Amino acid sequence: MNQAEAAATDGRSKGTIRVVQLYPRDMNIYGDWGNALVLQRRIQWHGYTPELLEYNVGDPFPEDVDIIVGGGGQDSGQLVIQDDLQARAGQLKDLAEDGAPMLVICGLYQLFGRFFKTRTGAVIPGIGILDVETHGTDERLIGNVKVSTQEFGEVLGYENHSGQTTLGTGVRPLGTVPKGTGNNSNDGHEGARYRNIVASYLHGSLLPKNPAIADFLIRTAAERKFGSFSPGNPDDTYALLAREHAGRRPR
Amino acid sequence: MPLLGYIQNMVFFTVPLGKLVRRVSRLRGGGSALPGLVVEKIDPGFMRRTLTTLPHGVAVVSGTNGKTTTTKMVVELLESQGLKVFTNRTGSNFTRGVAAALLGEVDWRGRLDADVAVLELDEAHAVHFVNSVPPRYCLLLNVLRDQLDRFGEIDKTAQLLQQIAAKTTGTVVLNREDPRVARIADTLTGQEVKYFGLDHSLLGTFPNDDDMRAAPGSPAPAALPEKPAADVVLRKVGADSAEFEYDGGTVTTAMKLRGVYNIFNAAAALTLARSICGAGAATADHATLLEALSRVAPAFGRGESLTVEGQPLDLVLVKNPSGFRLGLKSFPAAGYATMIAINDNYADGRDMSWLWDVEFDSLREGGVDVLTGSRAYDMALRLQYDQVPVGAVETDIPAALAAFVREGRGKPKRIFCTYTAMLAIRRELSKITTVEVVS
Numbered sequence: 001m002n003q004a005e006a007a008a009t010d011g012r013s014k015g016t017i018r019v020v021q022l023y024p025r026d027m028n029i030y031g032d033w034g035n036a037l038v039l040q041r042r043i044q045w046h047g048y049t050p051e052l053l054e055y056n057v058g059d060p061f062p063e064d065v066d067i068i069v070g071g072g073g074q075d076s077g078q079l080v081i082q083d084d085l086q087a088r089a090g091q092l093k094d095l096a097e098d099g100a101p102m103l104v105i106c107g108l109y110q111l112f113g114r115f116f117k118t119r120t121g122a123v124i125p126g127i128g129i130l131d132v133e134t135h136g137t138d139e140r141l142i143g144n145v146k147v148s149t150q151e152f153g154e155v156l157g158y159e160n161h162s163g164q165t166t167l168g169t170g171v172r173p174l175g176t177v178p179k180g181t182g183n184n185s186n187d188g189h190e191g192a193r194y195r196n197i198v199a200s201y202l203h204g205s206l207l208p209k210n211p212a213i214a215d216f217l218i219r220t221a222a223e224r225k226f227g228s229f230s231p232g233n234p235d236d237t238y239a240l241l242a243r244e245h246a247g248r249r250p251r
Numbered sequence: 252m253p254l255l256g257y258i259q260n261m262v263f264f265t266v267p268l269g270k271l272v273r274r275v276s277r278l279r280g281g282g283s284a285l286p287g288l289v290v291e292k293i294d295p296g297f298m299r300r301t302l303t304t305l306p307h308g309v310a311v312v313s314g315t316n317g318k319t320t321t322t323k324m325v326v327e328l329l330e331s332q333g334l335k336v337f338t339n340r341t342g343s344n345f346t347r348g349v350a351a352a353l354l355g356e357v358d359w360r361g362r363l364d365a366d367v368a369v370l371e372l373d374e375a376h377a378v379h380f381v382n383s384v385p386p387r388y389c390l391l392l393n394v395l396r397d398q399l400d401r402f403g404e405i406d407k408t409a410q411l412l413q414q415i416a417a418k419t420t421g422t423v424v425l426n427r428e429d430p431r432v433a434r435i436a437d438t439l440t441g442q443e444v445k446y447f448g449l450d451h452s453l454l455g456t457f458p459n460d461d462d463m464r465a466a467p468g469s470p471a472p473a474a475l476p477e478k479p480a481a482d483v484v485l486r487k488v489g490a491d492s493a494e495f496e497y498d499g500g501t502v503t504t505a506m507k508l509r510g511v512y513n514i515f516n517a518a519a520a521l522t523l524a525r526s527i528c529g530a531g532a533a534t535a536d537h538a539t540l541l542e543a544l545s546r547v548a549p550a551f552g553r554g555e556s557l558t559v560e561g562q563p564l565d566l567v568l569v570k571n572p573s574g575f576r577l578g579l580k581s582f583p584a585a586g587y588a589t590m591i592a593i594n595d596n597y598a599d600g601r602d603m604s605w606l607w608d609v610e611f612d613s614l615r616e617g618g619v620d621v622l623t624g625s626r627a628y629d630m631a632l633r634l635q636y637d638q639v640p641v642g643a644v645e646t647d648i649p650a651a652l653a654a655f656v657r658e659g660r661g662k663p664k665r666i667f668c669t670y671t672a673m674l675a676i677r678r679e680l681s682k683i684t685t686v687e688v689v690s
Contacts (some may be wrong), residue, residue, distance in 0.1 A: 005642075011444035028608075029405075030604040030605075031602075031603075031604030031605060031606070031608050032607075033607055033608055034604065034606075034607025034633075034636075037607065037636050037637075038636060054659070074405060074406050074407075079491040143601070158600060158602040158603065158604065160602070200311055203604040204600065204602065204603055204604055205607045208607070208632050208633070208636065209629075209632065227631065229492050237637075238628055238632040238635050238644075241628040241633055241644075242626075242628035242629045242631065242632045242633070244628075245625070245626065245627075245628050245629075245646065246603075246626070246628075246629065249595060249601075249625065
């Protein structure tokens, strides 16, 4: 946190919420910074003090993590982080089972699952926090997506992936897709929900136009750390208008 | 024999027929590629036959950013050396566009009066093109995060460029500072490789996508092994001049081009032009080359300055995070009224994620006067999170532009715009000022 931010919240802060970006150096291909930035600002707008940390390959794993956010990468990025991610599997799994809120998008959604089987048959092991499996295909699913969810209302974003993910019984889908493809070209589901993890293929970035998900992560983090959450009053005028216009764009 | 088959056997007629389609399609006000498509269907060998007759061969310019301006520079540099150059000026950088441009230039017998062809080709189409016409030269500029929804991933784009290099028969010119491009050299066997490069002091102004999000304190990506020597190095960039090093000496030249990334592409263009001349096409004359370079004006929308009501209005094309960041860095906001126009059509890139990879802090002080385009509210939301004040948001481009010109009276203006937004803005501006309309 820089000094200006410290000064802005000094004295009135309801407490510090620590957000860790997983592998931002290698897994940040589709505006994943947007998700981290939205968490940082909204934590502040809710009256808490944000602390944004990066975790990259080989770093010591941060203590007292409140929110984890991870993004998408290309194949080369996934190869670079693979071993390190396996080495951190235990810590991440403990955090997940303990109810830490997490957002994993695209590539890290896949790697939080059981495995990714590439088109050529090679199997890249995941860390198995999510009961999902992903199979590489020749088909690239690209375009605007609208997801109907019970928890967060309508979720809007953009998908671009060739891996197709199937959910096991241990997770439930984030929602169903009236527009776009989502997890795979068969079952009309998008994303996965498990404990306080939100997993999704959507970028755009996801959180700016879906503040309900951002606030879920922040609220859960605050409740877990302080026992309760007292929200602030972020101005979501532009978010609402951006949703309205994005929702009207063609697939 | 079916009619089409009959026509295919009459290769003789290709050129007259294609020219006819070209005329008819122009009368209809149609696009530039249709006649190319017709020729491609009827006589697939037309392009190869015509281009392989050129005494100094074909040079292909590709990469994600700066192809149009760089190609324009190479053409003007070669013309300054007395060469007749064929190029695809219409901005139709697909194979069919090349065929269409050829039809406009050949005589009725299909002969092309040129010494060399310099062609700007979109990465994916370039691969298709080089499989049919192996170029003697290629110039590969960069692999930036551009329209990933079209090509999938950056590494895939790098592979496309590698295939262009592999099909090149003579000299491959590579950007020494873009690791994905520089590494292509390792995969080549027979070709001569030349680099263009940047002075160490300028490297910081060209962040690549890999270190885009590396925060202070996070470990730097693995350093490249010893950098190879470059044929031309950009040493310094002044307000309206630049310093290049080549042949062991340093020269300073005036530059009409603006924006440090345009001037880096001038180093790329010089390297390719020197290669073509050095191979015997012409004797490279340093004085005339530099003079030509100093006179190159930007291609449309690439840092171009128009005049509206006696005040300059700059158009800056932005189409990916690196380009937008370089645009913001190259054209400081102070004293200017600013408008941003973001569309999400196919040619713009449909995924708005890229806006989140650009930092807009430099606009915080003066704010942004008007936001427009089909994704104006995505832009407004982006600026809100960077705490940049926003004046008006109006998705309709003509209305927004009128308000921007009206409210910004007496001030120099700058518009950052995506590709199709720029076309719309140019159409509107052509009603009130002199502007070349490109469709």
